[in-house]
Amino acid sequence: xxxxxxxxxxxxxxADTLIAMDTRVELIGEAFSLTCFRKKGxxxxxxxxxxxxxxxxxxxxxxxxxxxxxxMIVPLMQAIEKHVPNEVLVEFMFDDPQDRSVDNFxxxxxxxxxxWLHKVFDKEVQEIQTHRYAMAHGAELGCRAVVCYQDxxxxxxxxxxPVEAMLDYYGEGIGIAGGRDGYDGGYNNMISSSWSxxxxxxxRLENGAHVPAQFLNPGPMIYPMITYAKVGPLPQGFKHFYVxxxxxxxxxxxxxxxxxxxxxxEH
Numbered sequence: 209x210x211x212x213x214x215x216x217x218x219x220x221x222x223a224d225t226l227i228a229m230d231t232r233v234e235l236i237g238e239a240f241s242l243t244c245f246r247k248k249g250x251x252x253x254x255x256x257x258x259x260x261x262x263x264x265x266x267x268x269x270x271x272x273x274x275x276x277x278x279x280m281i282v283p284l285m286q287a288i289e290k291h292v293p294n295e296v297l298v299e300f301m302f303d304d305p306q307d308r309s310v311d312n313f314x315x316x317x318x319x320x321x322x323x324w325l326h327k328v329f330d331k332e333v334q335e336i337q338t339h340r341y342a343m344a345h346g347a348e349l350g351c352r353a354v355v356c357y358q359d360x361x362x363x364x365x366x367x368x369x370p371v372e373a374m375l376d377y378y379g380e381g382i383g384i385a386g387g388r389d390g391y392d393g394g395y396n397n398m399i400s401s402s403w404s405x406x407x408x409x410x411x412r413l414e415n416g417a418h419v420p421a422q423f424l425n426p427g428p429m430i431y432p433m434i435t436y437a438k439v440g441p442l443p444q445g446f447k448h449f450y451v452x453x454x455x456x457x458x459x460x461x462x463x464x465x466x467x468x469x470x471x472x473x474e475h
Contacts, residue, residue: 266352268368269297271342273335274309277359281312287363289322291472296368297349299325301341304332335426336451340441343431353432355387357473361427365472370416371430374469377418383439383459383466385430386452390421390468401470413470421468423456428471438462 270292272284281300288298302310310328317324327341339356346354353375355367367387375382389400389409399419400409406425413419429452439458442451456466 262369264293264295264368264372266372267295267297267350268371269299269342269346269349269351269354270357270367271299271301271338271345271354272357272359273301273303273338274305274359275303275334276305276307276309278307278309278312280359280362281309282316283362284359285313285316285320285324289320291363291366292368294322297325297351298322299327299342299345301338302326302328303334303338304329336442336446339429339431343433343436343441346431347433347436351433353430355428355430357428358426360475362474363472364474365415367428367471370418370469370471373416374418374430374467375432378465378467380434381463381465382432383435383462383464384424384432384452384455385418385467385469386421386424386426387428387430387469387471387473389425390419390423390466391425392422399468401468401473403471403473403475405475413468415470415472418467418469421466422460423453424466424468426452427475428473430469435459435464438464 270288274281292298300313302313305328310326313324313326317326327345329338335358342354342356353371355371371385374385387401388404389398389406391398395408398406398409399411399413399421400406402412402414404412404425411419439455439462442455443458446454459466
């Protein structure tokens with residue numbers, strides 16, 4: 209997330225924000241490193257307070273887009289260790305790193321009690337392209353859904369269990385879901401997570417609560433692989449958040465229901 213939180217401007221700024229992507233990004237996907245870390249002899253983390261965690265029914269991938277956030281890496285990983293079951297796949301996607309982000313990631317992963325995946329883009333691709341990669345990788349890994357986070361979003365509560373319950377609720381009719389804001393055309397009837405900075409929100413959702421929405425403000429984004437198979441990847445030709453408006457519209461055209469879900473995080 210470059211330059212702090214993203215907010216939707218009024219529709220009058222659409223022409224200033226919607227710009228063509230550099231076509232070279234299509235060629236960058238071959239240049240990366242993908243590594244799985246797990247400490248030798250590590251054991252599965254036991255649930256806290258003696259409570260048993262309900263087993264997940266499907267495989268999921270959490271993917272973080274990282275752009276030079278060396279000081280955020282360890283706190284992000286520690287929050288994942290606390291709130292995400294070990295069977296959930298977690299991948300950090302480093303966008304042309306120029307700092308010690310990757311080094312800090314590797315150092316913490318080496319002593320962690322869970323597995324970690326990471327990918328390094330050797331040329332800057334920005335958030336949309338990292339999401340496109342994560343969607344394709346999630347499908348390749350056989351995941352039910354991919355949850356993409358920005359690099360300034362630290363988990364403060366569970367995410368996968370609420371997402372699984374939401375996907376069970378909507379079934380095959382699901383489009384995509386967002387964990388920040390949902391709204392109608394013209395940015396009306398904004399419904400937001402409790403942490404969202406959107407001042408126009410008419411309702412705040414607690415963690416795990418979900419309602420239908422037409423369009424979504426990114427961060428985090430939930431991409432069900434059943435939707436990916438029907439609709440395809442995020443479209444090219446967009447920068448910033450209007451790509452998600454476009455993709456939501458593509459889901460609506462397929463008679464799929466988008467949704468906004470309350471999430472627990474520090475932003």
